[in-house]
Each structure stands twice: as structure tokens, then as C-alpha cells.
Amino acid sequence: MKRFLLLSLLFSSFITCGNKKEAKTSSSSERHLSSDVDFKYILSIAKVMNTIKNSYVKEEKSEKDLFEAAIKGMMSSLSDPYSYYVSREDLDSMCKEYIEGSFDGGIGVLMLKFTDSDSIIVVEVLQGSPAEKAGLKRGDKIVKIDNQTLEGKKSKDCVEIIKGKENTYVTLSIRKKDGSVTKSKLRRSKIEIDNVKGEMLEDNIGIIYLNKFSGKVAEKTRKIFSDLKKNGAAYIILDLRDNPGGTLEEAIAVSSIFTKKDPIVIQESKEEKKVFGSLGESDESIPLVVLINNGSASGSEIVAACLKSHKRAILMGEKTYGKGSVQAVAPISSEDPDKGAIKLTIAKFLGPKDEIIDGKGVEPHICIGQDSSAISAILDEEAKSLRHFENFYIKMLESVDKQKKTQLQSAINIIKSVKGKFDIFFEGD
Known part of the structure; x- marks a missing residue:
């Protein structure tokens, strides 16, 4: 099978996460770290970098390139797909997505490009986005970007061409399902990620679609839940299918909307076992169903395990993915943010009754495969x-x-x- 790469929602952003107080703490951590690591290893890495820089006869590598390669090597040695090096650019984008739930300079599409393909498949078009206004549909293929063909280009190259400053334009050549090719000129804009929405279904059943735990999603979920109740919802379906997770804080906050029982989740690290309780202001008056599948992971599993353990909801669908670990993003240097950060697994989370989730997932009450x-x-x-x-x-x-x-x-x-x-x-x- 051909290897393929998934292009995320297109964006371009440069922001700073944290504040001066956090930076001061990071500096202290750096001093502490240097005392815990045998300095001879650090000197050896520096010596190797210097040798490569001065003696390697092929492609020249900058100190920054060699530094990043060294960090990536250490992270890959962990054999953990959730622990890796994060560049400054990716760190900025990550912060913006999880804190604000938005991207700048995008067109509002989720796309996929097979490595050897000369086109990009449109997988999803965000509601209200420039892409939707231009008539892009799921299954369309982008064959040119600003008259540039895509053959031989990597996913990252295509993203770089499409994204740009707000209110600038990009022209896409699009092959429709019937084989016809049309051109569309799209104005890049700030893309608001709508990770949660709701609607009334038949027989007074309300549904909340929750796609990701980021961008103040708990606050929006609470409002949608309240609106559905006002519209006469007697039952609520919380749809967590294909929700890959997000932040621990948002998962706890969403769980707290539906149950006041403790604990919500248990986090176990090398140093301690931490119990997180409900944040209060819970509403347990309406029967709740949670839809899950194999694409429900991490934060979705926290919510599902919590509501199942406390007998607050009926779980329907398929067993969840089984990602029961917690990652933290740690800047490499507080003085030089261009050095990026590492995303590192620092703990595992358990259900309210110490249920193991990592590698096992959460089983539904009723299997609907x-x-x-x-x-x-x-x-x-x-x-x-x-x-x-x-x-x-x-x-x-x-x-x-x-x-x-x-x-x-x-x-x-x-x-x-x-x-x-x-x-x-x-x-x-």
C-alpha cells in the first residue's frame, strides 16, 4: 500500500506560549537538569557537532540542523509515537490550536496526499470557510496550486504554498468527481475550528457532536447542552466517534458537565498518583448516551470511562482506541524559543476505579459495529x-x-x- 500523509487544517501562525513567570521557572529547570546529567555526554555531543561542521565534505549542515537532529535522535530512541521533537513553527501552531481553536491564513480544508500522487484529495471542508464558499466538496482533487503542479511535491510543500497571510489569495485547480477541472480563487482567512456542535433529532433526542478537546470546547458544550434542554431534549447523545483527544483540562471539564461524582480521572506519573475531581455545576437530570468507536482516543476515553464508571451514561458503538497516556510540551530553552520543544509522555491515566485504558481501550455497553x-x-x-x-x-x-x-x-x-x-x-x- 502506498504511504500517505495527512494534511491538517492549513494555517500560519506565530505566537508565544507562556509568560515571564513560566520562563523564569524554565530557567531554573534548565540549571537543575544540567546538574542531573553527566556533563561528559553533553561535551561529547558538542564535539561530534563540531567535527561534522568542520570536516563533513558533502551537504553542509548548520548548527541548528545538527542540534535538531540530536534532539530528534534522543526522542526516537524512546520508541514512543507520542514523544517527539517539536519545531518552533509547529509549537506556535500547536499552542494556537489548543488555546484558541483557530488558525490564521488558511482556507478551511482537511486534505490527504499520497506521496507519489500529483493531486490532493479533499477529505473535509469546514462550514463557513473560504473552501466551502468556493464550492469545494469532499472527494474533490486539487491538481494545481497557483498554476504549480503537485507531482513530486511533499505534503509540507503543498501546505506552504496554500497557506499565507490573511486576506491574500490562492488559486486552486480542482478536478471534480465527473472529471471536469475548474479554477477557484480563494481568499485566505482566519479559520475558526468548530470542534463542537449540536442539533435536535427525532423524538426529543438531542445530539452533541464533539470532534476534539481543544479551543474552550467545554464552555461551548455546556451552552449547547443547555440550548438542547430548552428545545425540549429528553435524551442526549454525546458523539465522541473519531475524536482523537486534546487537553486533559478540557476532557475533565466536559465530564464535569454531566456528572458531579468523583473522581473524573486518575493520573499516574513517576512521582505521584493524582486524582482529578468534578468541577461542579453538573447536570445529571437527562439520560445520556455516549457514542464511541476505534477512533475515540485519549480525552474521549477519559470522558467515556468516567461516565461509564459512574453509571451516568450508556456507551454504544465500538471499543475505543486505547491511548491512556498524558503528554507535556516542554520548551528546550526559555531564552531561545527558536530551539523548539519536546513533547514527552509524562504519565498514564486511569479510569475512576483504576481501570487501565492504555492499550486496552474502553468497552461499550452495547456494541454497534x-x-x-x-x-x-x-x-x-x-x-x-x-x-x-x-x-x-x-x-x-x-x-x-x-x-x-x-x-x-x-x-x-x-x-x-x-x-x-x-x-x-x-x-x-
Whole structure:
């Protein structure tokens, strides 16, 4: 299978995370760190860098390049996919996404590019974004950016061409599903990430779609929950399917909306075992269903495990991913932010009753699986060439969407059949 890279929502931002007080603390940590590490190893690294810089005869490498390579080497030695080096640019973007829930200078699309492909597949178009206004749809293919072909370009190259300053323009050549190619001129803008939304379904059932735990999502979730109640919701579905997580704080805050029981989650590090309780102002008056699947991870699993353990919600869908670890982002130098940071696994989290989540996931009360045979049938129809594999991917997206709708309808039917008598699902818990 061809290797592919996922392009995240396009953005360009430069911000500073932290304040002077935090910077002072970091400086103290740096002094403490130097006393804990045998200085001869640091000198040896510096000697290797100096030798490469002065004697290597091929491609010249700057001290910054060598420094970053050394950090990346240390992080990769941990064999932990969640611990890695973060460049200054990526750190700025990460801070902006998690704190503000927005990106600057983007067009509002989630895209995928296969390494050897000459086009980019549009996977998702954000509501109200420049891309939506220009008529981009899921399954469209971008074949040129400002008249530049994409053959041989990496995902990062394409992102760099598309993103830019707010109120500047980018022209995309788009191949539609019928094979026709159109040109669209899009004005880059600040993209607000709408990670949560809600609506009323049939039979007084309200649903909250929660895509990620970032950008003050708990505050928005609380308001949507309140609005659904005012609109007559007698039952609430919290949809956490394909939610990859986010910040621990937001996951705790969302859990606290629905339960006042303690603990919400337990965090276990090398030094201590920390218990996080409910933040209060909880509403336990409405029966709750939580939809989960294998794409529900991290923060989603904190919420699901909490509400299941406290018998506050019925979990429906599939077993979750099983990422029960906590990462922290630590700047390498408080004096020189250009050196970037490391993202490091510092703890694991457990359910309220010490349930292990990492590597195991959270099991639903009622399993409503997706039919993998439908996707296999699509793959069997397509040849193994890259062009046909791209077509397979587009069809797979459509199939997954259809099956997720079927899952949701099954959950609605179960709610209607039990008429709020959820206690029958808690027997034996």
C-alpha cells in the first residue's frame, strides 16, 4: 500500500506560549537538569557537532540542523509515537490550536496526499470557510496550486504554498468527481475550528457532536447542552466517534458537565498518583448516551470511562482506541524559543476505579459495529494502482459516512425502545 500523509487544517501562525513567570521557572529547570546529567555526554555531543561542521565534505549542515537532529535522535530512541521533537513553527501552531481553536491564513480544508500522487484529495471542508464558499466538496482533487503542479511535491510543500497571510489569495485547480477541472480563487482567512456542535433529532433526542478537546470546547458544550434542554431534549447523545483527544483540562471539564461524582480521572506519573475531581455545576437530570468507536482516543476515553464508571451514561458503538497516556510540551530553552520543544509522555491515566485504558481501550455497553466487509468490497473493485487507490479512498470515506449514520440510527432506536430505563444496562457493572 502506498504511504500517505495527512494534511491538517492549513494555517500560519506565530505566537508565544507562556509568560515571564513560566520562563523564569524554565530557567531554573534548565540549571537543575544540567546538574542531573553527566556533563561528559553533553561535551561529547558538542564535539561530534563540531567535527561534522568542520570536516563533513558533502551537504553542509548548520548548527541548528545538527542540534535538531540530536534532539530528534534522543526522542526516537524512546520508541514512543507520542514523544517527539517539536519545531518552533509547529509549537506556535500547536499552542494556537489548543488555546484558541483557530488558525490564521488558511482556507478551511482537511486534505490527504499520497506521496507519489500529483493531486490532493479533499477529505473535509469546514462550514463557513473560504473552501466551502468556493464550492469545494469532499472527494474533490486539487491538481494545481497557483498554476504549480503537485507531482513530486511533499505534503509540507503543498501546505506552504496554500497557506499565507490573511486576506491574500490562492488559486486552486480542482478536478471534480465527473472529471471536469475548474479554477477557484480563494481568499485566505482566519479559520475558526468548530470542534463542537449540536442539533435536535427525532423524538426529543438531542445530539452533541464533539470532534476534539481543544479551543474552550467545554464552555461551548455546556451552552449547547443547555440550548438542547430548552428545545425540549429528553435524551442526549454525546458523539465522541473519531475524536482523537486534546487537553486533559478540557476532557475533565466536559465530564464535569454531566456528572458531579468523583473522581473524573486518575493520573499516574513517576512521582505521584493524582486524582482529578468534578468541577461542579453538573447536570445529571437527562439520560445520556455516549457514542464511541476505534477512533475515540485519549480525552474521549477519559470522558467515556468516567461516565461509564459512574453509571451516568450508556456507551454504544465500538471499543475505543486505547491511548491512556498524558503528554507535556516542554520548551528546550526559555531564552531561545527558536530551539523548539519536546513533547514527552509524562504519565498514564486511569479510569475512576483504576481501570487501565492504555492499550486496552474502553468497552461499550452495547456494541454497534461498522461493517468492514463493505469497505473490503470497495477495495476488491479497484485495481492496485495509485490512481485507483485514490478512488478507493474516496469511496471508503463515503462508505464510512454511511455506516456512521447507520450506527447513529441504531442508537436512536435503542433509546426509543428502552424509553429512558437505562438502569438495565448497568446491571453487573
